[in-house]
Every structure is written in C-alpha cells, then in structure tokens.
Amino acid sequence: MMVPEELLQNKGASVEHLASGDVIYQIGAQPTYYYQLVSGRVRIVNFTEEGREVLHKLVEPGECFGELSLFDKRPHKTFGIADTQISFLKLGMSSFFALIQEYPDLHLKFTKTIAQQLRFKFLISELMSTNQPECMLSQLIDYFSLEQKYICEDCHQLMLTRQQIANMLGLRVETVIRTMKKLEKYSPIKIVKGKVFVN
Numbered sequence: 001m002m003v004p005e006e007l008l009q010n011k012g013a014s015v016e017h018l019a020s021g022d023v024i025y026q027i028g029a030q031p032t033y034y035y036q037l038v039s040g041r042v043r044i045v046n047f048t049e050e051g052r053e054v055l056h057k058l059v060e061p062g063e064c065f066g067e068l069s070l071f072d073k074r075p076h077k078t079f080g081i082a083d084t085q086i087s088f089l090k091l092g093m094s095s096f097f098a099l100i101q102e103y104p105d106l107h108l109k110f111t112k113t114i115a116q117q118l119r120f121k122f123l124i125s126e127l128m129s130t131n132q133p134e135c136m137l138s139q140l141i142d143y144f145s146l147e148q149k150y151i152c153e154d155c156h157q158l159m160l161t162r163q164q165i166a167n168m169l170g171l172r173v174e175t176v177i178r179t180m181k182k183l184e185k186y187s188p189i190k191i192v193k194g195k196v197f198v199n
Helices: 005-010 067-072 093-102 104-130 133-147 162-169 173-183
Strands: 014-018 023-025 033-039 042-047 053-059 079-082 086-092 189-192 195-198
Touching (some): 005 033, 005 086, 053 162, 093 104, 133 162, 133 173, 162 173
Antiparallel strands (some): 023 079, 033 086, 042 053, 042 079
16 A cells, blocks of 8 residues: 555545546646555556557556655646546645655655655557567566566456556557467466466
C-alpha cells in the first residue's frame, strides 16, 4: 500500500465510488487530487486516432494513480478509467504535498514507484521494437513473474485478458491468442479453459 488509508483520511481524503467504465480523470485535465485505489481495478490508457486503446497500467487496490501530473503540475497525459466497480480515496493536491513533507519516507516510496513505472515503460518500448510476438509475450510474462504483478499468488493465474495484453504491446488480440498457444509448448505457461496459468 502506498499510503496507509487511515493516514489519508486523517489528512482529509474522501472516499468515492464509481461504476465500471466511469472516467476518473481525462487527458488534458489539470491535476487536483492524489488518488489511491481501495477496491476494484483502474486502467490508465490513451487512445489512438482510430480509437484503439493503449494500456499503460492496471491499478490494483492499495496502489496510487495519476500521481505523475501532481509532481510536475502539468495536465494529465492519460485517461484514468474504472475497469470494474471501484472505491478510491482522493486527497487534494496541497494536502498531498503537506503529507509527503511531513513523512519523507513516503516521498522516497513515490520516487521508487515512479522509477518502477519508467522501467516498465522502457521494457514495453524495447519489446515493441523487436516486433516478435513470442519474444514480447515471453519476456512480459517473465517480468510479471519477477515483479509478482498480475499473477494470482494462490492459483498462479495470469490476471490479464488477452485483449489487455494486446493493448499493452500494440498487438492484435488474435496474435496474442495464437502466440499464447505456441508459448504453451515450451514456456512455463498452461492454458486451461481459456485461462492462462504461469508455473
């Protein structure tokens, strides 16, 4: 968890609830709040001119989102959209900065998070430049395993749809489906009733 929920609420954060598909913030909007997800899932996306979604990040409970624009005080470059029904905490910008000044260890936590996000974007850029779907998917799954992201701790199911993976890598969903079947033959994944499990 980025910031303890009790601490956020003590500093004046409010709880909001949105339905799946609702937009939390949009590209070009000025940053006004720090957001932290309590339940559900949020996706951080852009859209191409053709209307195709480009998925940058899926936000899980306890994670923050939209924070980059707070730090450089420039308009959002992405959309934040509820991927499911969600609950989240939001704290005004001035209160957020007062909070991280009062708790410097939180500032370091945000720096580490932003560095991890940059590293992931570098990985995605590198994978997309190869234009080799098998390599792209294999390395992406390896990264998720290493970082323990989007893989169920109990059953090891990959918690991303094939469409979401396609949107991350700039591939067609048909390419992802076909490539997953190929990878099953020699990589540590198993497909059971359409669900992907990582060994």
